[in-house]
Amino acid sequence: MPTVLDTRALNRATLARQLLLDRAALPVRDAVAHLGGLQAQEPQEPFTGLWSRLRAFEPATLSDLLTGRRLVRTHLMRRTVHLLTAEDVLAWRARFDTMLRQRVLGTYRRELTGVDLGELAAAGRAVLADGEPRSMGELARAVAGRWPEPGPRALGEMLVAALIPTAQLPPRGLWRTKAGVRNLPLTAWLGREPDAPATDGADGADPVGQALVRRYLAAFGPAASADLRAWCGLAGLPAAWAALREELEVFRDERGRELLDLPGAPRPDADTPAPARFLPAFDNAILGYHDRTRVIDDVHRGLSVAGERVVLVDGRVAATWTVDAGVVVVTPLRRLSRAEHADVAEEGQALASFLSDGETDRVRVA
Numbered sequence: 300m301p302t303v304l305d306t307r308a309l310n311r312a313t314l315a316r317q318l319l320l321d322r323a324a325l326p327v328r329d330a331v332a333h334l335g336g337l338q339a340q341e342p343q344e345p346f347t348g349l350w351s352r353l354r355a356f357e358p359a360t361l362s363d364l365l366t367g368r369r370l371v372r373t374h375l376m377r378r379t380v381h382l383l384t385a386e387d388v389l390a391w392r393a394r395f396d397t398m399l400r401q402r403v404l405g406t407y408r409r410e411l412t413g414v415d416l417g418e419l420a421a422a423g424r425a426v427l428a429d430g431e432p433r434s435m436g437e438l439a440r441a442v443a444g445r446w447p448e449p450g451p452r453a454l455g456e457m458l459v460a461a462l463i464p465t466a467q468l469p470p471r472g473l474w475r476t477k478a479g480v481r482n483l484p485l486t487a488w489l490g491r492e493p494d495a496p497a498t499d500g501a502d503g504a505d506p507v508g509q510a511l512v513r514r515y516l517a518a519f520g521p522a523a524s525a526d527l528r529a530w531c532g533l534a535g536l537p538a539a540w541a542a543l544r545e546e547l548e549v550f551r552d553e554r555g556r557e558l559l560d561l562p563g564a565p566r567p568d569a570d571t572p573a574p575a576r577f578l579p580a581f582d583n584a585i586l587g588y589h590d591r592t593r594v595i596d597d598v599h600r601g602l603s604v605a606g607e608r609v610v611l612v613d614g615r616v617a618a619t620w621t622v623d624a625g626v627v628v629v630t631p632l633r634r635l636s637r638a639e640h641a642d643v644a645e646e647g648q649a650l651a652s653f654l655s656d657g658e659t660d661r662v663r664v665a
Contacts, residue, residue: 508539
């Protein structure tokens, strides 16, 4: 019978994989690769996410990786903007094509009825062929004469989020920089086309899907197939999941769900101490699962999709945080012990110093 892992054991495994149990001495690019990307529709949030995970994190390093085209902001998992390595974007993007189209159509099906998506993609590529970055609105207006009925929002979303693999260019996403979204095809920004969809022979093997499974488990395991689907937005990758099952370790959670994991992957003792950690909005440590109870109580689940920044205390969401006039303000969701309060205050002071370049380290725990 598979070993049963209780919620606390799964919590400690998640913290270890997400680099939240101990800050890691990894280069920024390697950390982004390990995590399978960071959700980044709020452009400043990845800086806090990496500060909470890495020792001596320097924001300028992340900015330099973006301007140097080593990291890329693009629509991928769940059709949301993610920060990923250039190599992962090129290797994975084609595998997400169908899902991205379906998700945009799920929002704009009525508006896009009768629009030939192949023709729309060709028209969009023709507009971008001059190498000039464009906003979603500018691109949509450039093709709207041919398709006047859908409106610019539907056309723009379909072009930029689904039909044309694009990068959101700097200065969007640079440290302390406010900038609009300007898009360029990945081919132009990274110098080559994304990899074509690949299968390995007549058996329909899915090497990209299998790579996604392994990478997901490295950063989120042990996990169920529903958790994988919640992370990436793909339909569970059932063939890849099944193909790898025999080489993976099998567990069950307290609900009886089957969980898979990489052999030898970190699964710390459930009693391992977990320090306070401040997470950014939409952090992967929460959104990367269908069953999020390993990190957040069901009663607070809505915080994870509402863009609230949260604080982990003993590995679980126990507070929210904001910045008000340079002060990190923490609002507990439960009563904190004296030791927990001190731990949160100390970490909050460090975060305030990071966000202000050391000019202040003020924190207020309500």
